[in-house]
Amino acid sequence: MNALPEESPDRQSPGDEHQSSLDRVQRWMQAVITHPGGVAAGVASPSAREEIDVDPQQIDQVILPGPAQSPLERLAVYGNAYYARLLGVLRDLFPALRHALGDEAFDAFGVQYLQRYPSQSYTLGHLADHFVQFLQETRPADPVPPTERTLPADDTLPPESAIPARPAPRAAETDDRPSEQTASWPDFLIDLARLEWAIDQVFDGPGPEGQPTLDPEQLRALAPDDWPRVRLEPVAGLRLLELAYPVNDYYTAFRRGLSPEMPGPARSFVAVYRRDYIVRRFALSPQQYELLERLFDGQPLGQAIAQCVPHWPGDLDHWAQALQNWFQRWAKQGFFQRIAVGSDT
Amino acid sequence: MKKSHVTRRDFNKLTMAAFGGLVTGTVAGCGGPAAEQGQQAEQGGAPPAEGQASAESGAGEGSGEHEHQHEDETAMADSNLLLEEPHVCRGLNTCKGKGASGDNECAGQGTCATAEHHGCQGQNACKGQGGCGEAPGQNACKGQGNCAVPLMEDAWTKARAQLEKAMAAQNKQLGPAPPKS
Numbered sequence: 001m002n003a004l005p006e007e008s009p010d011r012q013s014p015g016d017e018h019q020s021s022l023d024r025v026q027r028w029m030q031a032v033i034t035h036p037g038g039v040a041a042g043v044a045s046p047s048a049r050e051e052i053d054v055d056p057q058q059i060d061q062v063i064l065p066g067p068a069q070s071p072l073e074r075l076a077v078y079g080n081a082y083y084a085r086l087l088g089v090l091r092d093l094f095p096a097l098r099h100a101l102g103d104e105a106f107d108a109f110g111v112q113y114l115q116r117y118p119s120q121s122y123t124l125g126h127l128a129d130h131f132v133q134f135l136q137e138t139r140p141a142d143p144v145p146p147t148e149r150t151l152p153a154d155d156t157l158p159p160e161s162a163i164p165a166r167p168a169p170r171a172a173e174t175d176d177r178p179s180e181q182t183a184s185w186p187d188f189l190i191d192l193a194r195l196e197w198a199i200d201q202v203f204d205g206p207g208p209e210g211q212p213t214l215d216p217e218q219l220r221a222l223a224p225d226d227w228p229r230v231r232l233e234p235v236a237g238l239r240l241l242e243l244a245y246p247v248n249d250y251y252t253a254f255r256r257g258l259s260p261e262m263p264g265p266a267r268s269f270v271a272v273y274r275r276d277y278i279v280r281r282f283a284l285s286p287q288q289y290e291l292l293e294r295l296f297d298g299q300p301l302g303q304a305i306a307q308c309v310p311h312w313p314g315d316l317d318h319w320a321q322a323l324q325n326w327f328q329r330w331a332k333q334g335f336f337q338r339i340a341v342g343s344d345t
Numbered sequence: 346m347k348k349s350h351v352t353r354r355d356f357n358k359l360t361m362a363a364f365g366g367l368v369t370g371t372v373a374g375c376g377g378p379a380a381e382q383g384q385q386a387e388q389g390g391a392p393p394a395e396g397q398a399s400a401e402s403g404a405g406e407g408s409g410e411h412e413h414q415h416e417d418e419t420a421m422a423d424s425n426l427l428l429e430e431p432h433v434c435r436g437l438n439t440c441k442g443k444g445a446s447g448d449n450e451c452a453g454q455g456t457c458a459t460a461e462h463h464g465c466q467g468q469n470a471c472k473g474q475g476g477c478g479e480a481p482g483q484n485a486c487k488g489q490g491n492c493a494v495p496l497m498e499d500a501w502t503k504a505r506a507q508l509e510k511a512m513a514a515q516n517k518q519l520g521p522a523p524p525k526s
Contacts, residue, residue, distance in 0.1 A: 216371040219364075227364040228356075305359050309351065316355050323359055324366035331370025 028052040028062070033079040036115035039072055042079070086114050089124050090131070094196045096247075096254040100189060100262065112138075125204055132193050139186045184244075188262055191243045195251055198239050198272045199279050207274040208235035214336050226341050228302020232295050235337045238273040240284070240293055248283055275334045282333060287312050287319075288326055292335075300342065427508045428515070431459035433481060434496040436522030437508055451520035452512065453505075458495045498525070 028051035035042030042048055043056045054061050056072060063071035090110045091098055098106040117130040222230070246263050248270040253260035269289035271282040284292065287308065294304035309319050330336065351359075428439050436453050438444045444455020481500040496504060505522055512519045 214367075214371045216368060219368045219371060224357075224361070228360050230364070232367075301363060302356065302360050305363060306351065306356060309359055316351070316359065320358050320362040324362040324369075327363045327366030328370035329366075331367050333370075336367075 024051050025062070029075075029078070032075055033082050034118065035079075036118050039075040039079040043072070043075075083111065083114060086119060086124075086127060087111065089127050090114075093128050093200050094131070094193060096196055096251050097189060097192050099254055099259070100192060100250075128197060128200070132190065132197055135186070135190045135193055139190065184265065185262065187265070188245045188247070191245045192247045192250065194241060194243065195247045195270070195272070195281075198241055199281070202237045202239060202272050202274050203279045206236040207277070208237070208334060208337060209274075209277060211236070211337060213334065214331060214338060218339070222341065228300060228305075229341050230301045231298060231340045231342055232301065232336045233338050233340070234296045235273060235275075235334055238271060238296075238335060240289060240296065241270050241272065242289060243268045243270070248281055251281075271335065273333070273335065280333070287322075291326075292330075427504065427511050431461075433458050433460045433494045434501050434504060435525065436501075436505055439508075439512070439517075449520075452517065453508070453519035453522055456523050460494050501525075 028048050031045060031048035031051065032039050032042035035045055035048070037045075040056045043054065043059055049055075052062055059071040059075075063074055065071050066074055069077075087107055087110045090113070091106065094106075101109065113131060113134050117134060119127050121127070244265055244267060246266050246268040248268060250260050250263055267286065269284035269286060271284055271292065273280055273282070291304055291308050294307060295301065299307070305323070309316070312319060427437065430439060430443055432438050432443070432455065435444075435455060435457050438449060438455030438459070439452050441449060441451055443449070443452075443459070445457035445459050446455070449455045481496050481504040495501075509519055
């Protein structure tokens, strides 16, 4: 490294001059190699020039050339490694999405995401905070016509869309594909990303481990008149997802190494939660989802049931039996952390 | 049937059913040592675990490095069960003469279920004899089916498609399904 260009007097620290110079170079290098536009754009960026005011043509004032590489090429080694690392994190966070997109398309897509939403946190745990939002923001406004749904060069994609075209089916699989009129490749990808992100958040977030669980003695002690007023609090981290595609099944098939193909659209519902440090998924019917959503919004048991069951098809005996089975399974799975008994509404 | 008027008696019945299930499930929950053993057994057919979340989650950086251990608690389905008899609805028989009437000429042409008919979730008598859900006829155990047998229309469509795949994977022929009667 060369001697640094002069630092402006008002930024000069009174302390150790070497330490001050090292701090400047580190901040400058961070600004350069993390710049989403590449290291040349990084050198020219205001945040880098605030530290060391050189333009890319004068970069050898800071970084010496190597035997075979220019200063910018040497910096690019670190810039590329930085983005390769972030891309690797995205691959790990969204393995099923990567399977659906294919490696090349996923990586191209990931780079676009990292350029639009550069990492802002010291922890990689926040790297994908905007990923689903990014998918939604860049979703094509209209369904991609079937004629464009082959594996093309990137320039056939809508320029504003980051969602790649769906890979062309292999010849033997075409009959299993959902109808092009009804299937939406971007919506499927968004749903899949939502599920995978939920799994990761439940994995990393607070969970019920170590917390007191529902006490059967407390439940037994309640008088029947209290039952409708019981409010059920979900365990920490539990999430309910409503999806336009059966991506939970897709994800399970992927985890089993079955190389699933894109399913046709079908509303699906799933609870994602954690027990004993294992993230679990529990497929729900529309009725189960509606009831759980009301309960976890804070409605008392009686009110939630009274607002749901009257518009469900079928007779009351059927739903009474179903309710018993559902609550038994949900309690067994550990959906509920605690109860409170309050007013009827 | 839409229920425009739910009486207090109906309401009490529904609430009692829900609360009763809650109590039963809590007692049989996954928190105690005995229940733990049951839970492990239940996970036997699930995807293999990749790593312990507790050991690898760590703090700060590294969320992308670990793999999750997670399970699909409702994905205990085994599509191979569709290749076994009895079957849960029309067109799901796996062999000649295995339909409900016994006079079908080919796999996939039976007229109805040969599994014990039932009307609701969890009432199936054995593995592979539950209805509905995402994997009708593929439940791993007694009492794990999602709905009635014979199947409702949506469930039948899924089961038929899954059977066609399972049969094709074994190079077996499946005749056209009989119409819904």
